[in-house]
Amino acid sequence: IPVPQHPAKVLALGFAVAIAVGTFLLTLPIAVADPAAGTPTWEQALFTATSAVCVTGLIVVDTPVYWSGFGEAVIAVLIQIGGLGIMTAATVLAILMARRLGLRSRLVASASVRAVGIGDVRTVVLGVVRMSLGIEAVVAVILTTRFWVSYEMDGASAVWKGVFTAVSAFNNAGFALDSDSLMGFATDPWVLVPVALAVILGGLGFPVLFELRRQFRLPEQWSMHTKLVITGTVALLLLGTVTLTALEWNNPGTLGEYGVGEKLLLGFFSAVMTRTAGFNAIDTGAMHTQALFTQDMLMFIGGGPAGTAGGVKVTTFLVLFFIIVTELRGETAVNIFGRRLSRAVHREAITVALLAVAVVVLGTWILLIATSFTLDQVLFEVVSAFGTVGLSTGITADLPTGGHLLLVGIMFVGRLGPITVGSALALRTRTLMFELPKERPIVG
């Protein structure tokens, strides 16, 4: 399979085309449950299609009530395209980066590729498709069985809901076929746990899943990438579960009325969903401001690269953490798990993080000025869109057209920005024509 000159541009174009086609399909009368009540506006269709392709899950109309079976199917396909697309593209870009760098340092590059264990594009595409459909199938079977056995649903409904929820979960999309997301299953571990596991697996990213499958029992041989993702995921899930459970423990609007076991399950589920799946089993809008801010931080960090999770990615976050620790210690080489971190990665991580902060701060500022919602609500909405999380305090539908367009832009940038920036930096051909005389201003 030939490699295009600017893979990141192809990826962005592909997403734009998928969104355009999705928007068109969703404006058809057949897409809505009640055509008599009018067809969707371009704004509603564009927002929904973007939210689906970018696997975000923010909604301006109530999915199960507003859309027909055809509309729901379009959304599910868009989610699947978005998820497969990002996993394939990000993994291929990672391989390309390793190869390109190999021009200068062949040994390192081949070691990286060996570590990840994937050599060519064809293997990646097949692997991603097989793994996605496999995990989705298992989760769909469990969910369908549960819906069919315990919720008195007819067979067809149970299958459709099981499949839709499984696809939405593994792809970290957060679209649900109930108006209250998964709040109706708040005490049912047979629904919440499979969904949470699918979300976590999707959020680890393909390179990690691939490596885990090959040498699950040999953690000391894992690549730095896999070690970072696993460590970060476990740490953030623990931190999120403890913090969210503790903060909401007595809140009558969320965890207050549940038993201890249920509180812990729901706290864990909420922590998983912030990174970055976007289902909710308790009422996000009723959470304390402290819990919202905690989720802002988790959503911003997100999951693993080359997976279905969003955010700046847990590797970016940990790399920055280790860079700062190294700087404060007065050391020069950033060593993680007995390996030195490549210098090129420093620049990628830093640029991704700074751009992300800039997008979130500016987006919050503009949306704050354009609406009359509180900082809590607006910041949460913007971080949720940027991290393609899909959780909301409930203001999404009430935003003005300009606000919806802003969120569409932030979802697109949040989904493609980090991977594009990272790979563009790494793949760039460095030509230096001439240099100006140097000067150093004082900073800090």
Added chain:
Amino acid sequence: IPVPQHPAKVLALGFAVAIAVGTFLLTLPIAVADPAAGTPTWEQALFTATSAVCVTGLIVVDTPVYWSGFGEAVIAVLIQIGGLGIMTAATVLAILMARRLGLRSRLVASASVRAVGIGDVRTVVLGVVRMSLGIEAVVAVILTTRFWVSYEMDGASAVWKGVFTAVSAFNNAGFALDSDSLMGFATDPWVLVPVALAVILGGLGFPVLFELRRQFRLPEQWSMHTKLVITGTVALLLLGTVTLTALEWNNPGTLGEYGVGEKLLLGFFSAVMTRTAGFNAIDTGAMHTQALFTQDMLMFIGGGPAGTAGGVKVTTFLVLFFIIVTELRGETAVNIFGRRLSRAVHREAITVALLAVAVVVLGTWILLIATSFTLDQVLFEVVSAFGTVGLSTGITADLPTGGHLLLVGIMFVGRLGPITVGSALALRTRTLMFELPKERPIVG
């Protein structure tokens, strides 16, 4: 004058000693206006002394009501020590950096020093003291005259208030001798304009003031540093004035009842005070959430380095801006004003900014969990403390002891952190014993 081995540590120690002495003096019965009502707690004294030395201006007791003339004098002296200390130390550190780098690249270093135009420590100390006292004297005379002529104050009160306000203004400290800060002078340009000018001059930083005095009429010959500070200051003042005036135009609690000219004056004054003086002539607590967030951004950026302003500094912000623009353009060398930005400055600016974001986000999270105030209020308070601004929505006195200690820490880190981190990075001796094998995780 000999140069210590670890100048940044000496600076931190000096500030700690000044705060300790100030805390002791403020706990004396003679420091309070009404000793019968009890002496200050160590918490009140520590917070006030830290706020004064770090030229922040956040207060837990009402300055004119609570403290005696002696207490006010202690505060004024602490402000003067903090302002002179930071200006001298930061400028000396900048010279040291240029010299140390000169070991590797003597030509560049001597060019930098020539550009700033200051060669030795003695010149710096004398220059800083002379310039500070000179500007403070001029402002004090104008303010004293105004207070004496137009506000029916007796001579001694007018002089004390004029001197105190001038010292507080030039050192960007924000302590005021009225319970409502400068709200009593909201329509008096003869008070607001001199205060604003003193704040701006102090916030430009000593290297800029020194260079402006030498070649004010030859802007094309200014160093990159001076060009950055001047450009950034003008741009941020314009942006701040326009935005704050527009956002608060009809707010009855702030600008609503004033005429157009007064609105503009007060908008300009507010924009100046966020960077990072901390006086207020309108009620900060009554401002819209949009205006608060706008001020958060301005306070975070702050003023020029090696001056009395806080924040990450306008040069850091602009350097990051140009780095990101360069990255997005696909270029390698960051060229500003026809000069190439030294690579060492990239790392300094990035580390300062990331650490600052980390401190503000973590501080906000902790204070949010420890209190029941809104995100608006808490974020504003933390950014104000970090940027040593001193503006508040009015919650400072109501925070628990833990909250006050947290703010004390944030003020200290906010005042000394950026300059320490910047210089420590630049002055570090780089020894590399051995290198581990390299690996590159995927980020973004």
